[in-house]
Amino acid sequence: MSTTVIEGAALNAADRCDRCGAQAYVRVTLAAGGELLFCAHHGKLHADKLKQVALQIHDETERLG
Template sequence: MTPTLTPSGTSAPLAGERCDRCSAAAKVRAVLPGGGDLVFCQHHANRYREQLEALAADIDETSLN
């Protein structure tokens, strides 16, 4: 599965969105500093958290709807 980048500034609720890695229900949005974002299920968010933080991504777990 190919990760999907969307324009930054979209902190819309994750209702109906699917994880960019496994297509499970999205629980976490990682907004990348260069623009765009990725959404992950909790499992993949935990797995990639260190790498995302190293990229200075803003990790948003509050838009869970």
């Protein structure tokens, strides 16, 4: 299965990481349904596993640079 990185609705300060509550910069739409939000740290930490289960990944971590 391949992962598609897409441009979707922009994430904002109200979007929070599902792991730690920090501002989310990564939105993962799961192939099984639903979505997860991650801060840049947790998005990177779990990237390999997320690519295996994701239908789409919306990554805005470049905004941090």
